[in-house]
Amino acid sequence: MHDPTSPHSPPRRIGSWTVIATAVAVAAVSFGYVGGWLAPHRLTPEKLVNQLQDNAGTFAGYRRNHAKGVCVMGYFDSNGGAQPYSVAQVFEPGRTPVVGRFAIPGGNPYAPDSSVPIRSMALRFALANGQQWRTGMNSMPVFPVATPQAFYAQLQAQQPDPATGKPDPAKVGAFFAAHPETAAFLAWVKTAKPSASFATENYWSLNAFVFVDANGRRQAVRWRMVPEAADADGHAGKAGDADYLASDLAARLAQGPLRWHLQVTLANPGDPTNDATKTWPDDRRTIDAGTLVLEHTEPQDSGPCRDINYDPLVLPAGIAASDDPLLPARSAAYADSYLRRTSEEAHLPGTAAAHTPPEKMR
Amino acid sequence: MKTDPNTFTLAARVLHWLMAVLIVAMLFIGVGMVASVSERHEWLLAIHKPLGIAILILAIVRLTVRLRHPPPPLPADLPAIQKLAALASHWLLYFLMLAMPLIGWAMLSAGGYPVMLGTSLRLPPIFPVSPVAFAVLRQLHGAFAMLLFLTFLVHMAAALYHGLIRRDGVLSSMLRGRKTVPALIGYTDPPAAEGTNEVDAERTD
Numbered sequence: 001m002h003d004p005t006s007p008h009s010p011p012r013r014i015g016s017w018t019v020i021a022t023a024v025a026v027a028a029v030s031f032g033y034v035g036g037w038l039a040p041h042r043l044t045p046e047k048l049v050n051q052l053q054d055n056a057g058t059f060a061g062y063r064r065n066h067a068k069g070v071c072v073m074g075y076f077d078s079n080g081g082a083q084p085y086s087v088a089q090v091f092e093p094g095r096t097p098v099v100g101r102f103a104i105p106g107g108n109p110y111a112p113d114s115s116v117p118i119r120s121m122a123l124r125f126a127l128a129n130g131q132q133w134r135t136g137m138n139s140m141p142v143f144p145v146a147t148p149q150a151f152y153a154q155l156q157a158q159q160p161d162p163a164t165g166k167p168d169p170a171k172v173g174a175f176f177a178a179h180p181e182t183a184a185f186l187a188w189v190k191t192a193k194p195s196a197s198f199a200t201e202n203y204w205s206l207n208a209f210v211f212v213d214a215n216g217r218r219q220a221v222r223w224r225m226v227p228e229a230a231d232a233d234g235h236a237g238k239a240g241d242a243d244y245l246a247s248d249l250a251a252r253l254a255q256g257p258l259r260w261h262l263q264v265t266l267a268n269p270g271d272p273t274n275d276a277t278k279t280w281p282d283d284r285r286t287i288d289a290g291t292l293v294l295e296h297t298e299p300q301d302s303g304p305c306r307d308i309n310y311d312p313l314v315l316p317a318g319i320a321a322s323d324d325p326l327l328p329a330r331s332a333a334y335a336d337s338y339l340r341r342t343s344e345e346a347h348l349p350g351t352a353a354a355h356t357p358p359e360k361m362r
Numbered sequence: 363m364k365t366d367p368n369t370f371t372l373a374a375r376v377l378h379w380l381m382a383v384l385i386v387a388m389l390f391i392g393v394g395m396v397a398s399v400s401e402r403h404e405w406l407l408a409i410h411k412p413l414g415i416a417i418l419i420l421a422i423v424r425l426t427v428r429l430r431h432p433p434p435p436l437p438a439d440l441p442a443i444q445k446l447a448a449l450a451s452h453w454l455l456y457f458l459m460l461a462m463p464l465i466g467w468a469m470l471s472a473g474g475y476p477v478m479l480g481t482s483l484r485l486p487p488i489f490p491v492s493p494v495a496f497a498v499l500r501q502l503h504g505a506f507a508m509l510l511f512l513t514f515l516v517h518m519a520a521a522l523y524h525g526l527i528r529r530d531g532v533l534s535s536m537l538r539g540r541k542t543v544p545a546l547i548g549y550t551d552p553p554a555a556e557g558t559n560e561v562d563a564e565r566t567d
Contacts, residue, residue, distance in 0.1 A: 017527070
C-alpha cells in the first residue's frame with residue numbers, strides 16, 4: 001500500500017509538527033506543575049522558609065528557624081528498655097555518641113534568650129552500624145497547630161508590620177480565633193516563662209513516631225527528655241545578658257555532665273498520631289529507654305552541630321515516621337534551610353550576602 | 363541472531379526504554395519532592411534514592427552495551443549540524459545519567475547524611491563531610507536535573523521529527539529490531555514498503 005500523502009506535503013507536516021509540539025508542551029507543562037512553578041497555590045518548603053525570613057530577617061549562614069543556639073556533645077546510655085519495641089541499634093544496651101544543639105525558636109541568631117519562653121534540644125545519634133537518628137524537640141508538650149498549612153498561616157499572621165516592627169495584634173488574634181486547635185498550646189504558653197537554663201527543661205518530640213520491633217510489629221510512640229537537673233530558676237538570666245542560656249550551660253558543664261532520661265510513651269490504639277496539638281492521656285505506659293549524658297559545649301559557629309541538619313525524618317531501622325503531616329513538612333523545610341545556609345557558607349552566587357550585624361536586635 | 367548494523371541490539375532497546383521510563387519518572391519525582399511539604403515529600407524521597415542507584419547501575423550496563431555494539435549509523439543525508447546535535451545530545455545524556463546519581467550520592471555524603479536506600483540498607487559515603495561541597499553538589503544536582511529534562515525534551519522532539527517528518531528509520535531503529543527502510547540518501551518519496559507512519563511500518567502489504 002502506498003501512502004497517498006507525501007511526508008513532505010504541507011498538511012501532513014503541519015499535523016506532524018503539531019504532534020511534536022504537543023508532546024513537548026505536555027511534558028514541559030506537567031513538569032512545571034509537579035515542580036510547583038505552575039502551581040502557585042501549593043505550599044512549598046521554599047514558601048515556608050521565605051516566610052520565616054520575612055518574619056525574622058535573613059541571617060546568612062544561620063538556620064532559618066531556631067537560629068540561635070549552641071552545640072553540645074555527649075552520649076546516650078541505653079538501658080535496653082526500649083528494645084522490646086524497636087530494633088534500632090541505639091536501644092541495645094550500650095553507648096551511642098551524640099552531637100546535639102540547644103536553641104531558641106525564631107530566625108534571629110541575636111535575639112535575647114528571654115524573647116521566647118520555648119527552648120529546643122536537637123540530637124544526632126550516630127549508631128555503630130552507620131545509621132543515624134536525628135530528632136528536634138521543644139520544651140512544650142504540644143505544638144500550636146497540626147498541619148503545615150496552619151503553621152504557614154500562623155507565620156503569615158505573625159509577620160511584623162513594617163510600620164511598627166511588630167506583628168499586627170488583629171491579624172494574630174484572627175489567626176488564633178480561626179484555629180481552635182491552638183487552645184492547648186495557648187493554655188501552656190500563658191503559664192510558660194523563659195527558663196534561665198537549658199538544663200532544667202523537658203523536651204518533647206511533639207510529633208508521634210512509630211517503633212518497629214524484630215517481628216515488624218509497629219507501636220506508635222512519643223518521647224521526651226526529662227532532666228535530672230531540677231533547681232529553681234533564677235541563678236542565671238542576669239539583667240543585661242541576652243545570652244545567659246549559653247553561659248549557664250557552660251558553667252554547669254564545667255561542674256560535670258548534664259543528664260536527661262529518654263522517656264518513651266506508648267500510644268494506645270486510637271490515640272491520635274497525626275495531631276501534634278493533642279497530648280495523649282497521662283495513663284499511657286511510659287518506658288525509660290536510657291540516659292542522655294551531655295559533657296561539652298561549643299559555640300555553634302565552630303562546633304560540630306553547625307553543619308548538621310536536625311531533620312526529624314533521618315531515622316534508623318526500628319524507628320519510622322508516623323502519619324503526622326508536620327513531619328514531612330519539617331523535613332522538607334529543614335532541607336531548604338540547610339541548602340540556603342550551606343550555599344551562603346560556600347559563597348555561591350545569588351545567596352544572601354555575608355554576615356548581618358546584630359543591629360536587628362531588639 | 364545475526365547483528366544488523368542498521369538496528370539497535372535488543373539489549374540496547376530494552377535498556378533505552380526501561381531507562382527512559384525510569385529517568386523521566388525520576389525527574390518528576392525529584393522536582394515533585396522538593397516542591398512538596400506533604401507526605402509526598404517523604405515517599406517520593408524514599409523512591410528517589412534507590413531508583414537513582416538503579417539508574418546508575420543500568421547506565422553503566424548500558425554504556426558497556428553501547429561501546430560493544432555501536433549504534434546504527436544516522437541517515438547519510440542528515441545535515442551535519444543535526445548529526446552533531448544528535449551525537450552531542452546522546453553523550454550529554456550518558457554523562458548526565460551517570461553523573462546525576464553519583465552527585466546525589468556524593469551530596470548526601472558531604473551533607474553528613476546516612477545514605478539510606480531503604481529502612482536499613484545503607485551505602486557508604488563517597489565524599490568527605492563538607493557543607494561547602496554539599497551546597498555545590500546540591501545546586502549542581504538541581505541544575506543538571508533541569509539540563510537533563512531539557513535534553514530529554516529535545517531528544518523526544520528529535521525522535522518524533524525523525525519518525526513523523528523525516529521518516530528516515532531512526533525512530534524505528536529504536537522501536538523495533540529491524541529498520542524497514544535502509545538509510546537513503548536524499549530520497550524524495552517514501553518507498554512503497556513504508557507505511558503511513560513509523561508505527562505501522564512493519565505492516566506488510
